[in-house]
Each structure stands twice: as structure tokens, then as C-alpha cells.
Amino acid sequence: MKVFAPYFNKVLFTVLVLLSSFTVFAQTKVSGVVTDAKTKQPMPYVTVTFAGTTIGAGTNAEGRYTILTTQDVKQIQVSFVGFRTAVRNITPNQEQTINVALSEDNRNLSEVFVKSAKKKKYSNKNNPAVELIRKVIAHKAQNQVENYDYAQYKQYERMNVSLSNLSEKFKNKKIFKNYQFLFREQADSTAMGGKILLPVYQEEKMSDNYYRKAPYAKKQVITASKQVKYDENFVDNNGLKSYFDRMYQDINIYDNNVSLLSNQLLSPISDSAPTFYKFFITDTLKDVTPNLIELSFTPRNTTNMLFEGRIYITMDGNYAVQNAFLTVNRNINLNFVRKMQANLSFEKNPDGRFHLSQSDLKIEFAINKEKGGGMYGERLVNISNFVLNQPLEKKTYEGPSQVVALNAEEKNDAYWQEARPDTLDAASASIYKNIDSLQTIPSFKKTMDIATLVLAGYKNFGKFELGPANTFYSFNPVEGFRLRVGGRTTPELSKRYYFETYGAYGFRDEKFKYFLSSTYSLNNKSIYSFPQNYIRASFQHDTKIPGQELQFVQESNFLLSFKRGVNDIWLYNDIFRLDYVKEYSNHFSYSLGFKKWDQTPAGALLYQNLLPNGDLNNVNRLKTTELSAQLRWAPHERFYQGKLYRVPIPDKYPIFTLNYTQGIAGFFGGQYNYQNVVGNISKRFYFSQLGYTDVTTEGGYLFGKVPFPLLDIHHANQTYAFQLQSYNLMNFQEFVSDHYASIFVDHNFNGFFFNKVPLLKKLKLREIIDVKALWGGIRSENNPANDPSLLRFPTNIGEGGVGTYTLGSTPYVEGSVGVGNIFKLLRVDLVKRFTYLDNPGAPEWGIRFFVKFDF
Incomplete structure (x- = not known):
């Protein structure tokens, strides 16, 4: 059989060629350009069909068309609203070019009647146009x-x-x-x-x-x-x-x-x-x-x-x-x-x-x-x-x-x-x-290099890029004046291996901080490309604010240096992480992680408990070891991938996230056993002329007995920037819970009301309302009032006397009214806090700003 295989393949190939040739010769193909007979300009979207059939196509933006069929046809028909239909003879079973010039059909306007010079007020009642559109809607x-x-x-x-x-x-x-x-x-x-x-x-x-x-x-x-x-x-x-x-x-x-x-x-x-x-x-x-x-x-x-x-x-x-x-x-x-x-x-x-x-x-x-x-x-x-x-x-x-x-x-x-x-x-x-x-022109490469530095914050040196520039300088009450320099490798060095690092120094605390990570791509693609599939190991020795959650912004960003109220609750962290991330083309992903975390209180923050003899004891370090898993599904998600992170493009499809964390005592020095489960759903809802609403719901439950730094520290914001996923009038580390549920609702009316106010509609402003609510609490086993060995909730921290508290039967609620689209990119919100106003240092009102490039 193997002897005859080459011969058989040649025969089969010859038969296929003959069949394909026969198909070509039996096919009628007509191409051409349709123009306006008066202006000589090409006409897009003109319908061209073989007469007596439904086979056809529309002309493109340049007025060109191509139609083909194996049927026995003899004419083409060219039609467009407002023009006389043209019919042209063709030669069957051949490829040919036929250009057509269409003439206006003035007869279509012969049924227009002028009854009065006075303009009649528009009404849906007894309006034949409205009756017609209702029939279209019904069908x-x-x-x-x-x-x-x-x-x-x-x-x-x-x-x-x-x-x-x-x-x-x-x-x-x-x-x-x-x-x-x-x-x-x-x-x-x-x-x-x-x-x-x-x-x-x-x-x-x-x-x-x-x-x-x-x-x-x-x-x-x-x-x-x-x-x-x-x-x-x-x-x-x-x-x-x-x-x-x-x-x-x-x-x-x-x-x-x-x-x-x-x-x-x-x-x-x-x-x-x-x-x-x-x-x-x-x-x-x-x-x-x-x-x-x-x-x-x-x-x-x-x-x-x-x-x-x-x-x-x-x-x-x-x-x-x-x-x-x-x-x-x-x-x-x-x-x-x-x-x-x-x-x-x-x-x-x-x-x-x-x-x-x-x-x-x-x-x-x-x-x-x-x-x-x-x-x-x-x-x-x-x-x-x-x-x-x-x-x-x-x-x-x-x-x-x-x-x-x-x-x-x-x-x-x-x-x-x-x-x-x-x-x-x-x-x-x-x-x-x-x-x-x-891209081979040196001047273009130089221009792109400058643009990358300005827009993304990185200076490219080929195999390595320096940045991000907005983190080079910042300041805070603990470190004082802080200098930082860092960078990372590019795919030019390797599409498999990626390294990232930075070093920082605080002139007040006189301490060095640093970070180093190494990532291995498992699909031979850039780790910044979708879908991701990589393993990463990293170590960080640096400061952090408990409960601060940032989206698409680096923690050392210079603009975050400006904060309201008391801002001296900090941590020194030593974190070793090992992560595996796997994404699929259907936008389902999972990640597995190992984390060894040592935290030391800094600034005005103290970790204290009571010894059996009643003496107050300072705890200088907490050690935890965690295994984690995350499942995420974002159907039809689209995003723009920047140099450091992804910016999701909002759409109507929901995003589901489920996180599980297991703390293990005695494993690499971990001191506590616990389990933490957090689920999150976010979605945009469109309401036609009334705009759209972004809704995020989240709930979490922590199993086990842990000190308050390991509870869920709710995301607070003490900057002057409006943050959608944080509580803008909550102080850092103000509330902790071992079980909670939250909802964030941000509705943009897209100018629906302002557009009806003569003095405002020219400004094209957009009205916005935002509501955030948080329910939570701690079980008695995690309440230091019931167990003196647990770390006590800090109270009267700093000059403002702020502290850490737990939520009762009343939820934390804040809301805001905002005006967006100021100069087409600025949003300003007046924020009010409705509950827990008796907490020391709790602000009732605030003005927040949000820069957003939107259409």
C-alpha cells in the first residue's frame, strides 16, 4: 500500500485541481464601482444583486462591489433609495467588470404637500410616522x-x-x-x-x-x-x-x-x-x-x-x-x-x-x-x-x-x-x-521612548527599563522624605524570565527598603500579555498602611503623599510570596499562592496585650504563613494592558471572584491557624437615558481565632482622591471584622437632568450619586475584651485620637453627590458620612476629586 501512496496522492491532487477549475469556470463574478451620475462621486452602501435572486452585496465606502454566483443569471440590479434602479446585462459564467452611474429619482418627492407656512407642533398623536415606527417595534x-x-x-x-x-x-x-x-x-x-x-x-x-x-x-x-x-x-x-x-x-x-x-x-x-x-x-x-x-x-x-x-x-x-x-x-x-x-x-x-x-x-x-x-x-x-x-x-x-x-x-x-x-x-x-x-527609524524609537517615560513612567534601556517615575519621590510621617529607584527587565532580555526590583530609603526612619521578584513565563509569552501563565517568587521589605487598598496606582506614588487627618498608622512588612497564575481564553483564571508574612507596627501603631499577671505587653512582630487560592471569571472582559497593570474596560458583563486563604501555625514560623473566604461580584447596569450604575458586592468570613491585624481591615481612604472601591470618609484601620458584607453603588446619570437646564446643558456636566454600605462584626472569640491574650484594639492613636473599632448592628454608610465631566475629565464629589460619627477623628463631610478620561 505504501508503494501506491505517492501515486494516489498525485491522482487525488489532479482531480481536486480539475474540480476547482471547473468550479471557477462555472462561476459568474461581477465587480465594479457605483457612482453618482451627477457628482461623479462613488456611492457607498448601494445594493447590487443578480436580478431575480437574493444574491448580492452592498458597495463599500469607495463604492466598490463584488458579487458572484453559480446560478444561471443574465442581469444585475443596482438600487439605492432616492435613485433610479439600474439594470445591466451580464455574460453568464465569466468574470467581468461593470461600473454603474445612478441618477436621482425626483419622482419620489412628488407626494409632498405644503399646507401652511406656520410650523405645526410635533405630536405623537395621529402621526403616521409614529404609527409606522410602532409597527417596526412590534415586528x-x-x-x-x-x-x-x-x-x-x-x-x-x-x-x-x-x-x-x-x-x-x-x-x-x-x-x-x-x-x-x-x-x-x-x-x-x-x-x-x-x-x-x-x-x-x-x-x-x-x-x-x-x-x-x-x-x-x-x-x-x-x-x-x-x-x-x-x-x-x-x-x-x-x-x-x-x-x-x-x-x-x-x-x-x-x-x-x-x-x-x-x-x-x-x-x-x-x-x-x-x-x-x-x-x-x-x-x-x-x-x-x-x-x-x-x-x-x-x-x-x-x-x-x-x-x-x-x-x-x-x-x-x-x-x-x-x-x-x-x-x-x-x-x-x-x-x-x-x-x-x-x-x-x-x-x-x-x-x-x-x-x-x-x-x-x-x-x-x-x-x-x-x-x-x-x-x-x-x-x-x-x-x-x-x-x-x-x-x-x-x-x-x-x-x-x-x-x-x-x-x-x-x-x-x-x-x-x-x-x-x-x-x-x-x-x-x-x-x-x-x-x-x-519602527526602524531611530528618531521614531527615540520619540516612543520619551512617550513611554511620560505616559507610563518608564525609561527603556533595551533589556531593562527604569521606573516608574512617579514613585521616585514621596513622603509620609514615618519615613519622612523617601527616595526610591527601581526597574524591571523587558521581553528583549527574555520572553521566559522577568525580574523586577526597587530600593528605597526613608530619611526620617533612616531605614532601607527593597523588593525583588523573579517570574517565569510558562507559555513563552510576555507575562503582561493575555492569557497569563506564570510562576513568580518575590520578597519585599517595606512599609504599608493597614487597610489601604489601591487600584491601578503604586503605593509610593507621589500624589498619595497628601492625606487628610492623622496618618501615622503604619507597618514594616517582610513578605515572601510564591504565586502561580493561569488564565484561559474564556477569561476564567485561577491562582495559587504561598505567603510568609512578618509584620511590625510602626509610627503611632502599637501591638499590645495583657500578660497573665495583668502587665501590658508590647508585641513587636506577628508571623503568619498562608496558602491561598483564587478563582476568577470575567466573561467577555476587555482591558487595556499598561506597563504595570491592566485597566478593565467597563462593560455590562459581571466579574466573579472567590478567594480562599488558609493560615497554618507552625509552618515556616506561622503563629496562627485560620481560614478566610471572600467572594466578590461586580457589574455595570445600563439604564438607557438614565445612565448606568456600577455595583460591587462583597462578603467575607474568617474562621479561627486571630489577633485584630489578621482580621479583615476594611478599605479606608484618607487621600483627597475619590476612590470607588474604598470608604472615602473612613480612617485607616478604623474598622475590623471577622465576617462582613458590603455594597458599593455608583450611578452616573450622563447629564440626563443637567441637559434640561438651559444654563447647564452647554457645559455638558454629568450628575452622579454614590452610596457605600458595610455590615460586619466580630465573634466573641476574636474580641480582645473577652480574651486579654489577644492584641487590644488601639485607641487614641496620634494627635487626633483615632482608633480601631468593630461594627455593631448599624452598618457603616457613606454617600456622595458629584458633578462629573468638568473640563471633560474631572469629577468632584461632596461626600457625607452617615454613621459612627462619634468615633474620634471621624469626619462627617469631605470634598473628593477624581480624574477620569471618559467619552
Whole structure:
């Protein structure tokens, strides 16, 4: 049999080639460009079909189209609302190019009547436009893909991001002398993005997509992927990709709320659309099949989170959307958005209903909405080979919602030229090569080096980077003036081994502090890339404030040096850790840890208990040894990976975390046996025009008898920065518990009320309310009042007389009202503490600040 194998393979290969050749010759392929006969400009989103069939496609942003079929066809039909439908003869079973110029159809406006010069007050009552939109709303369920039992299709995506609206003066600056090959000029200077663009990013994806109604499953298999990639020492490419994907995400007009940037805009066909929108019938088209009605819409309040534009409704009884053009009013309370437009095209299914065939989302961002440079991005999605109600093998729908094929990034240029549904223009095709060439220019590397130092705080030296810069200098009551210098290795040294270290010195306590860690990557990827899989060993000898919890900020950050009230409760810590972290592509992760922790009180903090003879005893050191495990699941999580930490991109999906810690006495010097279980759930809830709410709930229970430093020390904040996950008017180490439950609620109205106040709506401020509540307590076995051998709760610490307490039947509650979007990035909260005001040093009121870059 082995003798005949080569011969058999050759025969099989020859047969396959002949079959594929036959398929090619039996196929009709038509390409071309559709233009406006009057302006000669290309027309995007025009529907081109083979006459008498449902096989077709929409033109792209440059007016180009490509359609193909194996059926016996003789004509193509080109149609667009407001233009006369064109029919062209074609030659069957051949590849050909047919360009079409469409003429305006003025007959569509013949039914417009002018009854009075007086403007009639808009009303939903007896309004045919409102009656029509109500019929569209009533038929939404049947017109969505989710109404089918099964669906499968191929999807092509392309995203481009450029610096936009640049001037000739900017382009010709000396700094860009070596970068002229990067600039791109558009023929139409009035087009979105302006005449001169500077491309900075491009990404393409091909995928197979599968949907099953019951049990519900939606899966995307990315078969090919191509992306502009920068030097990993400066830019996290996966993080950049996630950030742009979040900014330019899918638009489903059939959803009640459409996600746009970090907000949700009410869809013009949402259930409550007639309450917030005005609708007008502006055109009827009777020479297309099916007949269409053009329905224009505009917000009742132009500053609200709403679209404006027009949709085209089929008059065949389905009341489906065939085309949609969405944009936003220039007065909308949406930060940095100069222009936005989305074009959606739908194709007819064999059963007469429609599915999305193409979407094109364009957004231009700028600090100044009127003039000056900005950033322009476009995401084009093309859907083809749409197949309905043909179930596949069960395993097709199983597993993660998104899977990347192993060879997805290995496709060559020939593959992409064949796979793209349109032709990539020369300027776009050269972006990949241009960015690669850019990174070989020494001046660009120097510029990125400076940018990394300014934005991320690190100075890159190739295999090692120095930083972060904002920790070089700080001060506190224990250490006084503190100097720190540190750094870490980069993937240029090794993709397997990573080292990080710093050294610090306090001029008041005259003590050195230091940190050293060594990490080994188990998947031969950077430990800062998703998904992580590594082992890390570290040792730290440094100071810490009990109960201070920081998010995305280094503890030695200079800005944290400024604190309110008494701030002399500190610890000296010696911590050895050994951690294993494993993440999966479905965003489930677990970690296992070993921790040996020696803590010594510092500053005004004392650890004291009573000896059997009644004498007061100072305890200088507590020793614990812990084993820990954490489970975390964050479905569909997206984040931007910075140089030190991840910044999650908020979304509607919840995040679940479960932590278990086991303290072991007698193991590596540990003094206590205990178990601690903590569960946390966080989620963002969207409420359409009323904004969104971020909710975090947490509960914990500690089993065993331990001194108060090992209890749950609730997260306090004595800085002037508003912290979402800490109690902003609680003093450090003020409350401890061995069992507790908490809830954090932060609601942003997105300017819903301010937008209705004439003097405020121009400022585009946003109103915010925040409530935090904590229930807890300690069991009698952990109360030092019942056992003198336990460490006593500190009282009257420092000049302010603050101390440590336990919660009673009354929860700790604080709340705030805030004004956000001040200068588009500042939030100011007036915070009030409602309970436990009798505790020494407890503030009742406070002003806190929060800097947040938001859209």
C-alpha cells in the first residue's frame, strides 16, 4: 500500500485541481464601482444583486462591489433609495467588470404637500410616522437573527485608525521630515477625517460565525487575522486591539440600547423610541422591491444620548429595516466626538426577512470639535454566505465564544487579496509595511521612548527599563522624605524570565527598603500579555498602611503623599510570596499562592496585650504563613494592558471572584491557624437615558481565632482622591471584622437632568450619586475584651485620637453627590458620612476629586 501512496496522492491532487477549475469556470463574478451620475462621486452602501435572486452585496465606502454566483443569471440590479434602479446585462459564467452611474429619482418627492407656512407642533398623536415606527417595534423580534433556530455566516472586518484633519503646515514640520511616506491624502477634503490623514493602526479579520437558538450558543472562529504591530517595549498590541474593538464595536439597531464608546444610546427602534425621538416620513420609494419608506428621526433633546438620521422600512408586511444611516447631533453630551456616522445594510433572506449584510462605523475624535487635528477611525464589517436553519455538529457550538485558529496570523498577501470582499486601496494596503518601516527609524524609537517615560513612567534601556517615575519621590510621617529607584527587565532580555526590583530609603526612619521578584513565563509569552501563565517568587521589605487598598496606582506614588487627618498608622512588612497564575481564553483564571508574612507596627501603631499577671505587653512582630487560592471569571472582559497593570474596560458583563486563604501555625514560623473566604461580584447596569450604575458586592468570613491585624481591615481612604472601591470618609484601620458584607453603588446619570437646564446643558456636566454600605462584626472569640491574650484594639492613636473599632448592628454608610465631566475629565464629589460619627477623628463631610478620561 505504501508503494501506491505517492501515486494516489498525485491522482487525488489532479482531480481536486480539475474540480476547482471547473468550479471557477462555472462561476459568474461581477465587480465594479457605483457612482453618482451627477457628482461623479462613488456611492457607498448601494445594493447590487443578480436580478431575480437574493444574491448580492452592498458597495463599500469607495463604492466598490463584488458579487458572484453559480446560478444561471443574465442581469444585475443596482438600487439605492432616492435613485433610479439600474439594470445591466451580464455574460453568464465569466468574470467581468461593470461600473454603474445612478441618477436621482425626483419622482419620489412628488407626494409632498405644503399646507401652511406656520410650523405645526410635533405630536405623537395621529402621526403616521409614529404609527409606522410602532409597527417596526412590534415586528422587531421576528426580524432578528435570534428568531431562527440556526444561522451561520462568514464575516470580514477591517478597522483603520488615523490622526485626522491635519494641515499642510503640520505635515511639513521638520519632525516629520523622515515620515512623509506615512501620510495619506483624501481626494475629498470635506470627507470625515479631512484631506490629510496619518494612519497609525489597521486590523483585518476573517471569521466563521455560528448561532444556535436552543440551547443558546454564539461562536466566532477567527480563521485569519492581520494587525499593525508596534514594538512590545513601547506598546501592548493586544491591549491596543482590545481598546479599539471596544470603541468601534458592533451596532445592532434592533437592540433597545446601542453601545457606543463607554455609553449606550437609545436605538431609534427601541421600545421607548417614540418618547425620546421625533419621527417624520420624508420619502416613499415604490420602484424598488420591496417598497420602502424613508423615516427620518431626530432627538427631542439634542444633548441626550440619542441618534439622529434615517431608516428605510420595508412595506411587505415585515416592517424590517433595509438600510439605516445613524449619526449624532453636535450638541450631544458625548465627549471628544467631532463626527460619527454608521451605515447599516440588510439583505433579504429566502423567507422574506432581512439580515445585516454590511455595517460601516466611522468616528472622528478631537479635543476641539470645531477645528484642529483629531483621530479618525473606521470599522467595516461585511457578512456573506448567510445560511439559515442548517444545524451542524454539536461540538461546533461548544467551547469559548471566540476561538482563534492556530495559523490565523500566518496568512499571506495572496490569501488576503482573494478573501477580502472588496479591493483594498493602495494607501490602506501599504499601512502594514509603512508601520514596520517606521519602527526602524531611530528618531521614531527615540520619540516612543520619551512617550513611554511620560505616559507610563518608564525609561527603556533595551533589556531593562527604569521606573516608574512617579514613585521616585514621596513622603509620609514615618519615613519622612523617601527616595526610591527601581526597574524591571523587558521581553528583549527574555520572553521566559522577568525580574523586577526597587530600593528605597526613608530619611526620617533612616531605614532601607527593597523588593525583588523573579517570574517565569510558562507559555513563552510576555507575562503582561493575555492569557497569563506564570510562576513568580518575590520578597519585599517595606512599609504599608493597614487597610489601604489601591487600584491601578503604586503605593509610593507621589500624589498619595497628601492625606487628610492623622496618618501615622503604619507597618514594616517582610513578605515572601510564591504565586502561580493561569488564565484561559474564556477569561476564567485561577491562582495559587504561598505567603510568609512578618509584620511590625510602626509610627503611632502599637501591638499590645495583657500578660497573665495583668502587665501590658508590647508585641513587636506577628508571623503568619498562608496558602491561598483564587478563582476568577470575567466573561467577555476587555482591558487595556499598561506597563504595570491592566485597566478593565467597563462593560455590562459581571466579574466573579472567590478567594480562599488558609493560615497554618507552625509552618515556616506561622503563629496562627485560620481560614478566610471572600467572594466578590461586580457589574455595570445600563439604564438607557438614565445612565448606568456600577455595583460591587462583597462578603467575607474568617474562621479561627486571630489577633485584630489578621482580621479583615476594611478599605479606608484618607487621600483627597475619590476612590470607588474604598470608604472615602473612613480612617485607616478604623474598622475590623471577622465576617462582613458590603455594597458599593455608583450611578452616573450622563447629564440626563443637567441637559434640561438651559444654563447647564452647554457645559455638558454629568450628575452622579454614590452610596457605600458595610455590615460586619466580630465573634466573641476574636474580641480582645473577652480574651486579654489577644492584641487590644488601639485607641487614641496620634494627635487626633483615632482608633480601631468593630461594627455593631448599624452598618457603616457613606454617600456622595458629584458633578462629573468638568473640563471633560474631572469629577468632584461632596461626600457625607452617615454613621459612627462619634468615633474620634471621624469626619462627617469631605470634598473628593477624581480624574477620569471618559467619552
